[in-house]
Amino acid sequence: MDTEIVYTRTVKNITLSAEEDLIQRARLRAAKEKRTLNAAFRDWLQRYAGAETGPEEYAQLMKRLGHVRSGRKFSRDEMNER
DSSP: OOOOOOOOOOOOOOOOOOOOOHHHHHHHHHHHHHHHHHHHHHHHHHTTTTOOOOOOHHHHHHHHHTTTOSSSSSOHHHHHHH
C-alpha cells in the first residue's frame, strides 16, 4: 500500500522511549487497524492534547462501544441524572 501524507502545517519529529515488547505490540495493533504506529500516535497525541471531539471521532467511539449493552432501557429522568 502506497500512502502519501501531506502536511498543511509545520511538523516536528520527536524521539520516544519505551520497552521493546510494548512497541512491538503497538505496531501489531496498528497493522491490524491498517495504519502506521506513527499515525496512531498522532491521533493519540491530538486527543491527549485536548483537541475537540469531532463527529468522526464520536462515530469511531460508538463503533468501538457497539458491543456494550445496558440490559434495559433507561427513562429520560434516569439518563439525565447526575
